[in-house]
Each structure stands twice: as C-alpha cells, then as structure tokens.
Amino acid sequence: MKHRIFIAINLPKDIKQKIALFSQNLKRFNWPVKWVELENFDITLNFLGDLTPKEVEKVCLILEKTSKNYHPFDLKIERLNIFPNLAHVRTVILEVEKNDELMKLQQELSSRLKVNEFRVEERKFNPHITLGRVKRKRLRLDENLLNNLSVSQSVFTVQNIEIMKSELFPEGPKYNIVKSYTLLR
DSSP, X not given: OOEEEEEEEEOOHHHHHHHHHHHHHHGGGOOSEEEOOGGGOEEEEEEEEEEOHHHHHHHHHHHHHHHTTOOOEEEEEEEXXXXXXXXXXXXXXXXXXXXXXXXXXXXXXXXXHHHTTOOOOOSOOOXXXXXXXEOSSOOOOOHHHHHHSOOOOOEEEEOEEEEEEEEOOTXXXXXXXXXXXXXXX
C-alpha cells in the first residue's frame, strides 16, 4: 500500500496559533478559499508523492543522515503573499525568510533524494506556509491590499525535520508524522 509522503518542518504550537488568528482575520474578505486547518501549518521541504513502505524506509535513512549535518536554526515569518501571481491567485501563503541554513538543508535533501531516484521538484524552493487554496472561482487581489495586511513577524527555532503522511478526506487532508529527526550538529 502506498502513502502520500512529504518532508516538512512543523511549526511550534504558539506559532500555529498566531497564524490561525491571522488566517481567521483574512476570512472577513470572503475570498473563495479553502483555508488550511491549524494542525496542518508547516513548511514543506519536499513533496514526494505516493511511496511504498520500502521507499519510506529509504527516505528515513536520508533524513537520518541529513539531520546530523545541521544545528537548530531560527526562521522568521515575513509577509503575506500569493502563488502564482495577483491576476490568477491559486494559493494564499505566508512567506518565510530564505535563511542560509534552511536553503542548504532543503538543497541537501533534494540532492540526496534525487541520487536515490526520488522525484523532486525542479523549480526553485520558495519557503512558505500555506494558509489556503483557491476553490473553483477565480480570485484576483490588489497588491496594496496584500502589502497592508501585515502578519506579526514571528521567529521560531527549527529543531526537527519530519517525514509526513498526508491522508485525503472530503473535509480536508489530515497530516501525521511518520518519523521525526532532530537537527544534531
């Protein structure tokens, strides 16, 4: 049996609560968005798709090795933004700073995954926290509105990276930690 697997940085509970409050404030605009639940806020490093248990074991070994090469590091949530552009919004996000440690960690993971024949995204890594995805309707946003909706710039320490399993349900996805790895160096 295969499972939808991704590698992520899970956020501390207090940061998730701040983001949930900010997300709640955005709902007043009645955008046609399916908002992400508090427990699903994360920074996805690599989405791997449907993997067999044997493939998940391989990913575990990769994370075990990679996590030993990094110290815990701080990240800052920077600002509200969207993907892909203002004229055709598909995803509402919070940008996360492109910290050197984070970028190196993600690159090393991608390289190790690729060498082990896992499919990794070719586009440049853009660290973010997904707040919501636009439903069927079209959503256009004004750049001034985006710039005026400020999130309190929260800083948190990344201490772990996790292999996550995503299960899809009609009410939305449910994420579970398969295995957690502490940054050790």
